[in-house]
Amino acid sequence: xxxxxxxxxxxxxxxxxxxxxxxxxxxxxxxxxxxxxxxxxxxxxxxxxxxxxxxxxxxxxxxxxxxxxxxxxxxxxxxxxxxxxxxxxxxxxxxxxxxxxxxxxxxxxxxxxxxxxxxxxxxxxxxxxxxxxxxxxxxxxxxxxxxxxxxxxxxxxxxxxxxxxxxxxxxxxxxxxxxxxxxxxxxxxxxxxxxxxxxxxxxxxxxxxxxxxxxxxxxxxxxxxxxxxxxxxxxxxxxxxxxxxxxxxxxxxxxxxxxxxxxxxxxxxxxxxxxxxxxxxxxxxxxxxxxxxxxxxx
Ligand code: 13P
Ligand code: SF4
Numbered sequence: 001x002x003x004x005x006x007x008x009x010x011x012x013x014x015x016x017x018x019x020x021x022x023x024x025x026x027x028x029x030x031x032x033x034x035x036x037x038x039x040x041x042x043x044x045x046x047x048x049x050x051x052x053x054x055x056x057x058x059x060x061x062x063x064x065x066x067x068x069x070x071x072x073x074x075x076x077x078x079x080x081x082x083x084x085x086x087x088x089x090x091x092x093x094x095x096x097x098x099x100x101x102x103x104x105x106x107x108x109x110x111x112x113x114x115x116x117x118x119x120x121x122x123x124x125x126x127x128x129x130x131x132x133x134x135x136x137x138x139x140x141x142x143x144x145x146x147x148x149x150x151x152x153x154x155x156x157x158x159x160x161x162x163x164x165x166x167x168x169x170x171x172x173x174x175x176x177x178x179x180x181x182x183x184x185x186x187x188x189x190x191x192x193x194x195x196x197x198x199x200x201x202x203x204x205x206x207x208x209x210x211x212x213x214x215x216x217x218x219x220x221x222x223x224x225x226x227x228x229x230x231x232x233x234x235x236x237x238x239x240x241x242x243x244x245x246x247x248x249x250x251x252x253x254x255x256x257x258x259x260x261x262x263x264x265x266x267x268x269x270x271x272x273x274x275x276x277x278x279x280x281x282x283x284x285x286x287x288x289x290x291x292x293x294x295x296x297x298x
Contacts, residue, residue, distance in 0.1 A: 014049050015269055016032050016033070021215070021236075024258060034252035036210045038126045044063070052068070052073045056257065057257060058075060066116075085115075096162060100162070102268065103137065105194070106131070106132055108123060113285075121293055122293040125196070129155055138159055140161050141157070141162045143164050145166055147168070147197060147198060172196065178250045190207065191205040192209075194231075199281075204231065210274065219238075226247050231252075235249065
């Protein structure tokens with residue numbers, strides 16, 4: 001019944017539904033496309049539907065609008081915002097640009113449009129290594145996630161990284177001792193970790209990658225048990241793709257992602273929701289680093 005109503009409304013509104021792996025499983029089940037930030041940004045950029053319902057946090061809806069500005073982009077909950085997206089200041093970026101010659105400002109897609117506008121290129125957790133290694137600059141200011149920046153920096157010793165001190169409040173609360181106690185309880189389990197986690201957690205891991213990379217690793221692995229250091233929303237896709245395997249999440253829920261509910265998705269298609277609206281200048285300044293990301297990540 002809900003499925004029929006959903007189809008009817010999607011057709012009426014000429015809409016596509018995109019969902020990040022961290023939203024509730026019931027919301028993921030309603031979506032036409034489910035994936036990590038990079039995959040969803042590409043899908044949004046190419047969508048020919050008039051309306052994009054983005055089941056995720058605000059920066060995802062904003063990136064969709066910036067990349068495909070003639071579409072109507074709707075967020076099911078206006079309050080769903082990523083705290084880390086705000087963890088850098090334009091004046092600090094400008095100060096460092098003035099101090100360090102040939103500085104490349106690399107901006108995680110988990111950021112406001114204003115921060116993107118100050119940046120040379122955007123990245124996501126699945127393409128950051130490829131993109132930063134392709135940049136000719138030695139000095140890299142990586143904003144706003146220090147943990148992802150440190151993870152990339154360790155793989156690119158020829159570059160010099162600078163940071164402004166941001167972190168994901170969900171992934172960064174996981175400590176080495178949390179992983180160690182899960183390992184004691186499940187000694188055969190492989191540890192799968194998102195790069196937004198602390199270095200001490202990444203150091204205990206068998207695999208570090210984006211949400212979609214973690215899911216693919218678990219699917220292909222011969223192991224039967226996994227300790228999950230990423231937001232537990234991935235359990236929905238893992239249950240579809242990894243029958244018989246066991247997962248032990250140690251990361252808390254991202255409460256912003258969990259604000260998106262099936263009812264709010266339906267309401268979006270029925271005159272509700274929150275339409276992403278941005279000024280032309282704001283969008284065009286933030287579009288350049290986003291498009292550069294899509295180009296360099298190919
Ligand atoms: P990915 O989708 O790149 O794995 O990033 C996770 C995340 O925190 C999104 O907010
Ligand atoms: Fe932001 Fe962390 Fe939630 Fe991702 S998991 S949306 S980075 S707070």
